[in-house]
Every structure is written in C-alpha cells, then in structure tokens.
Amino acid sequence: MEKPMDDKYKLFIDGKWLDGIEGKTFNTYCPANGELLATCADAGREDVDLAVKAAWKAFEYWRKVDPKERADRLMKIAALIEERINHFALIESMERGAAITEPMVVEIPFAIDCFRYFASAIRTEEGRAVMIDDNTLSIILREPIGVVGQIVPWNFPFNLAVWKLAPALAAGNTIVIKPSSNI
Numbered sequence: 001m002e003k004p005m006d007d008k009y010k011l012f013i014d015g016k017w018l019d020g021i022e023g024k025t026f027n028t029y030c031p032a033n034g035e036l037l038a039t040c041a042d043a044g045r046e047d048v049d050l051a052v053k054a055a056w057k058a059f060e061y062w063r064k065v066d067p068k069e070r071a072d073r074l075m076k077i078a079a080l081i082e083e084r085i086n087h088f089a090l091i092e093s094m095e096r097g098a099a100i101t102e103p104m105v106v107e108i109p110f111a112i113d114c115f116r117y118f119a120s121a122i123r124t125e126e127g128r129a130v131m132i133d134d135n136t137l138s139i140i141l142r143e144p145i146g147v148v149g150q151i152v153p154w155n156f157p158f159n160l161a162v163w164k165l166a167p168a169l170a171a172g173n174t175i176v177i178k179p180s181s182n183i
Contacts, residue, residue, distance in 0.1 A: 004090045009040045010046055015052035016132040021046045032097030043178065055147040055174040064170045067122045074119035074170060078112045085109070092158050103158070111162040118170035144172030154180040 093104035
C-alpha cells in the first residue's frame with residue numbers, strides 16, 4: 001500500500017514551513033507493522049517561542065474577524081476535511097495501527113461535525129446584561145483571550161487536535177499545536 005503521507009514534515013510557523021532551529025527530528029512508525037511513516041522536525045524552545053510570537057501576531061487579526069466570517073471559515077475547514085476523508089482516515093489508521101473502519105466511520109466524521117458545531121455556535125453566542133439591583137448592571141461579554149497551547153497525545157491525534165482547535169478558533173483565539181513525538 002502506498003503511504004498517504006509525505007516522507008518528511010517541517011514546522012509550520014507564521015505561514016511558512018521551517019526546519020527546527022536545532023535541526024532535530026524524530027521518526028513516526030506504524031505500530032501495526034513497524035513501518036517508518038515519516039520524519040518530522042522536532043521543535044525546540046526557540047521554535048516554540050517563534051510559533052507563539054506568530055500566533056500572537058495572528059491573534060491581533062483573528063480576534064477582530066466578524067463572527068459570521070469565522071463561522072464560514074470553520075465550515076470551509078469541515079468541507080475540506082470531508083473532501084479528503086479517505087486520505088485523513090488512512091493516515092489516522094496508519095499512525096495508530098488501527099483498522100481503517102474506525103477513523104473512516106467515526107473519528108474523521110466526528111471531527112468534521114466538531115468544526116460544523118462550533119461554526120454554528122459562533123452565530124448563536126451572545127452576551128448578557130442583568131440588573132443586579134437598582135444601581136448595578138452586570139454585563140457579560142464573551143471575548144477571545146489570546147493564544148491557546150495544545151499538546152496532542154498519540155491516541156486519536158486527529159480528533160484530539162480538532163476538539164481543541166475548533167472551539168479555540170471559533171472563540172477568536174489562535175492556537176499552537178504540538179503533536180506527540182511518542183507515536
């Protein structure tokens with residue numbers, strides 16, 4: 001079977017694919033048969049700092065994006081994943097050494113649904129104003145908080161990333177994701 005993934009992956013920081021500053025890499029293997037799947041750049045402290053700085057820069061733009069546009073973009077992500085469901089299911093299957101059925105029928109469709117759910121939640125979210133007494137008004141505004149950091153464990157990596165990515169983006173935050181190097 002032909003591998004659906006590239007042989008080598010770099011770090012994606014500030015819209016560019018980069019080697020790690022320290023030049024370190026790690027290999028990922030299929031647990032079912034021990035086959036080498038890919039060699040990945042291993043981010044060091046300086047790489048993480050660059051990623052966080054880039055995420056803060058992106059946050060200044062993303063936090064101001066109109067909720068309707070944010071919802072539209074999350075729906076587009078869902079559609080793009082759905083167009084390539086076979087590709088993502090095969091990668092997920094090989095990374096975990098699992099049968100293709102589980103990612104194809106459950107995991108990838110649930111990830112697609114997660115993006116769609118949070119896209120719709122963006123459009124329904126609202127603030128609240130309550131008079132506590134004659135002189136006090138309590139106002140609740142929902143605002144993005146900044147950069148979210150996430151380390152994705154080796155089991156169910158696609159879904160576990162999406163379950164953090166979709167709500168963070170929906171809320172107007174940006175995110176830095178580090179996949180597990182222990183696959």
